[in-house]
Amino acid sequence: MDTKLAAVSPRPQTTHVRMLGVLNREAYQAAFLDTPGYIGRARDEMDRRMSQEGARALEEADVAVLVVEPRTPGDVERYFAEDLVRRGIPAIVAINKVDSVAKEALLPVIEAYSRLDAFVEIVPISALRSDGIGLLMELVVKRLPEAGPMFPPDQITDRSERFRVIEMVREKLFRLFYQELPYATAVTIDEWVDESTNHGGKTHIAIRIHPEKDSQRLILLGKGGLALKEVGVQARGDIETLLGKQIFLELWVKARPQWRRDPAFLRQLGMAD
Ligand SMILES: Nc1nc2c(ncn2[C@@H]2O[C@H](COP(=O)(O)OP(=O)(O)OP(=O)(O)O)[C@@H](O)[C@H]2O)c(=O)[nH]1
Ligand SMILES: [Mg+2]
Structure with missing residues (x-):
């Protein structure tokens, strides 16, 4: 996105609701739905609503991008990988924060994700340094259906x-x-x-x-x-x-x-x- 739309912080569960961000380029329009991450067992109504935001976004999505830490997949990542396979949505895994690990450490991570056999692409990125974002966009856009724009060009989000x-x-x-x-x-x-x-x-x-x-x-x-x-x-x-x-x-x-x-x-x- 060209504009800051939502909160970013080191704390988990910063994102509490689903948020739309629309990217308009000459050749395409891509609508991104950012959702809360993994919640686990819901302790209250807020947890329940946060978990359902992700699931609902996936029902509408043409492509899923799972953004993960630069380490080998754990239970949560495996859970999402299986869920995406079950849903049959083409899924890309973006291994983020590659700026924070040595190149040698990245290879085993990429291999571990590839062994999950759940993703159509594995892309190392650094959101912080904007590394790999262009490639990630290309890989997403290539999988979007051909259609007219869903949103007027001046609409960048669905939030007020x-x-x-x-x-x-x-x-x-x-x-x-x-x-x-x-x-x-x-x-x-x-x-x-x-x-x-x-x-x-x-x-x-x-x-x-x-x-x-x-x-x-x-x-x-x-x-x-x-x-x-x-x-x-x-x-x-x-x-x-x-x-x-x-x-x-x-x-x-x-x-x-x-x-x-x-x-x-x-x-x-x-x-x-
Ligand atoms: N080093 C490094 N830090 C990053 C990078 N991208 C994001 N971060 C940091 O990671 C933290 C989490 O970022 P968020 O965007 O809130 O992460 P999120 O996955 O949306 O998390 P929730 O909304 O809480 O589910 C923030 O402190 C970011 O500054 C990156 O490429 N490199
Ligand atoms: Mg967030």
Whole structure:
């Protein structure tokens, strides 16, 4: 994609809903569906909805790309490989982060994936350095059916501007609280006023962060509210780039017990039933 659409962080389960990204090139249009990764046994309604996002995307896909770490496949990778074979979708495995391993270490990984006999292509890539991405695109596009574009050329995603603003805040939370942040932290927009006269004509955005427990609120605030302030500083930069204008960003933290089990709230977060 040419534009940043969603949160990226070292924490697993950063992606919580399926997200569309449309790539328009002169010769083709390719629609990518990014989904949450492996969830395992669902502990609550949120887990259940996250796992089904991947399965649903596969039902619509012409090609699947499994993005994996640069190490030999474990149980999770084997599970996905078998699932893809069962579904009969042409599947490419992209071995990512090759920048972080020695070339010699990569060969046994490629061999192990090839022995799984589940993939039509095995492509080493580095998303960080954009290595191998061109080749990966070529291999994907070659397997797309011939058809007219599915989306108008100016549509790059199916998620709203508000959703992407929330993603920017989630990303900072996941990155800054890498160790201590509970998975049960949601983000919503309370208020959005364009050209707010109360805020010097800037766009006023009030965001609420919802941990599940009140004790977690203190972690998010940090000493003297400094931790939360840092989230605000970093998120504001990204949001201003996204919106192309200055904003006045307000962050609030309030515990919302058991929200991971609350269907109405999960729907509000953009997670399909
Ligand atoms: N060294 C290196 N790190 C990378 C590369 N690509 C991604 N990362 C890092 O890997 C971490 C995970 O990236 P994400 O995009 O959140 O991964 P994901 O697979 O979508 O994970 P979830 O959304 O949590 O399921 C981030 O810290 C990225 O910066 C790469 O090519 N090389
Ligand atoms: Mg992700």
